[in-house]
Amino acid sequence: MLGKRGAPCPHPWAALHRAGLINRVLAPSNRRLFGDRCPPISLSCFQTPRRIPYSEAIGQEFRPAKVGDSFGPTWETCWFKVELSIPPAWAGREVHFVWESDGEGMVWRDAQPVQGLTKEGEKTSYILTRSMKEPEPHSLTLYVELACNGLFGAGKGSMIAPPDPDRRFTLSKAELVVFNRDVYELLMDLEILLDMAQLLGEENQRSFQALYTANQMVNVCDVMDPSTFPAARDLAAAIFSQRNGESQHTIHAVGHCHIDSAWLWPYEETIRKCARSWVTVVRLMECNPELTFACSQAQQFEWVRSWYPGLYAQVQDFVAKGQFVPVGGTWVEMDGNLPSGESMVRQFLQGQRFFQEQFGRICSEFWLPDTFGYSAQLPQLMRGCGIRRFLTQKLSWNLVNAFPHHTFFWEGIDGSRVLTHFPPGDSYGMHGRVEEMLKTVKNNKDKGRVNHSAFLFGFGDGGGGPTQKMLDRMKRMTDTDGLPRVQISTPDRLFSALEKESSQLCTWVGELFLELHNGTYTTQAQIKKGNRECERILHDVEVLSTLAVARGGAFQYPASQLQRLWRLLLLNQFHDVLPGSCIQLVVEDALQYYAGEQGIWLGGHSPFGGLWDLLGGAAEVSVLDCQALSGTDIGTEPLCFPALVTVPSMGYAVREPLLPPQPVAVRRQVSTTAVVLRSVYPTSKSVPGGCCANQFALFDDVPLYWDAWDVMDYHLETRKPVTTLLKPLEITLAGGLRGSASFSLQIGESSTLTQEIILDATCPYLRFLTQVEWKEAHKFLKVEFPVQVRSTNATYEIQFGHLQRPTHWNTSWDWARFEVWAHKWLDLSEHGFGVALLNDCKYGASAHGNILSLSLLRAPKSPDAMADITHHQFTYAVMPHLGSFQDAGVIQCAYNLNFPLHVVPASSARCPPWSAFSVSSPAVVLETVKQASPRGRTVVVRLYEAHGSTLVAWLQTSLPVQEAVLCDLLERPAAQGRLPLEQRGLRLSFTPFRVLSILLVLRQ
């Protein structure tokens, strides 16, 4: 006989008894949970398409409304005015205002938000009084702000379907009720006992003890006579107080409410979701001083701070009491794969600074339960930001391989380690049930090594987090023989306990790759392109602004402007925005943040205007290089003709066009229709005979469920080469400095692609400037380069470094990585030769056998039916090279492709070339130059070792440096971090992939 799916009942007799108990007590008691009821004196409403403040709302004209009315359409807001009068006969009773609707509600009282009400989060009661006293005012007016969307937006037909724009939301209950707490407590006792009886198993005598106790309780209890309840409750208390032995596992229960900063609803709704959820948590804390609540994402604190100052003050009080616990240390819970190394640093820098300013301390745990994989660079970045502990659980979603640990040391590409914990219940939204506690213990893969684990409970995404019921369940399991010990705890207490017993823990080296959601490297290409471009813009603006300040004059570093723009970029890196798993409304918001009037693109360019003159700009045309990669390159914009120029590292020069030593030759082959672009680089032996490079291929792309998220391995079986030429290859530039040819293709039924293939003199890679009109449904476009290279591993750029992944599918772990992510380049090399594939805004890639593929465009239909249906422009490049990719300069070339030279007009006087910084080793990349804050004339420079080598490099600067000190990623000086200023510059020691940050104090 089976009970709930998979869980055997201890005994047929026991199962019958359980059913009997439910009939005899639970059902009638449930009916007695609420006593007398009373409707509101009046109910009226006002509806608006905007999300408006309370003060504006209450001044509007309210019209009569009644229970049963429906409101909408989707995304509108209804404000209800509810006038209530508590009957005097209810003196001494607990009185609730009960509100049920399928929209998300917020109760306002005396101009303050007081309670979130969301049926899906089991929150339908606002407690007016625990025990009504005679003299209390019996009449009151409440306002309820009802958002016309559910917990998960308004998907039409399924959760992740695009929102139904015309959904209506019904008010199904609005009344005062008497709440019988004694009945409730009795029901909680019985629930736990019956769960123990059912779940502990026939071989465990505790299951029978629980059952017999419940049976006795029913016998002594008369549902109609509350005076019989205490005797029944005493029986339950007796069994709950029978304690465990010392060896029992300890569960650290922490309240939580995972709120996606945007997903199936727009950013603006998230602000209200935060307020609804947090005010509910605050109410619960007032009655339960033991309740703790872990809350991440500085951005959400900032939203509540600016939009709900009264609530924020209450949150601050509970933070001070240690109950409301800020965690994570980042601005948002960002995607763990796609943001650049510097972006990830800024997630922590903006986040930790915010927590320090607002709450007087930084977070000591990184908190990212719900993103789609975790970069192998994260451990070093965490350590550099004051964090040595990490909590997540998303790898439990792996489709192929079960991750072998719940508690372990995670070691990144540089060797940094962080103590990592996955709550073994594989969830961050537990309900405090017996079943979940038993699963947490049973599932734990590190039994014997550690005896503590996390248990995050509460409804997420606006569900208001924990409930009283969850707390009351766990109170009964504090230390009850047969069940794990359940403590309300904090992340700090959990990790402190784990640290004490960490001596036997295993270590996982390298990335935490999620074997699911691999489509998120490609979906919503415009968001990804916006991210890459805005990362570049903010980089360049910081470099230029810092150099302008360093050179003196009146220029003010645009610190607050840059902070605002960075925060927009960081917000868009949220784990449902940058991955592209959001609805169309969110995509529109995200693109506005990149390129709208207040966005990064324009905001980032505004300081440019004044900068050139300050940079000493005296030349007719200056060429500016914002990377510390000196060399000769071709600058184009905004000139209409290209010119070959030599620019010093992170500096500028007057444009003095050079003649290419080896011009490009472009000619049409007589025998075929092929066009040959020839330069000095070894392109000819890169492609095996009979194969075509730059081969486009279209795949059917129909995942099992998570449309925008997933590309399944079976899509590979549907490969169709794209071969229909619309316009044959034509020479567009005949050669010399630059040669190019272009062509157009028909893709699928209605999409087209036009490409210009460009080869520049002195440039070791061939560029493919690509335009696509994309109108597909459930198709996946890739471009493939079969290469004449044999290697069992390919190399992929990640944040501040690179890693290798296999090119074969030997094991399930290899095969599950059929689609992976990379940043600016990937490379396949054998000894002495290799081919790299570079890109300016793509992230999805693969290398199988000898074929390098770049993932270009997808066409999912959920949750955004219009995802990627638009015009696209992107550039990728192929770079065959001799020697290793390190020696051949692949990394520098990928930077060049992504950070083109700035060519700017300037005044007429001449000036010599100038370099702000240069680094002695090509293995070291100077990534970031910015002003330190809050120190006025202090500059932060950040460098990393990019080749995977141990070396000493010298950093030279022409800035007036007075003092140099090593610092961490939060820009805090290191103890004994002073660097001597030597003739050759600053001597810097690197180990593989080490990131170094230095404070440079400039002379006035």
Ligand SMILES: [Zn+2]
């Ligand atoms: Zn999430």
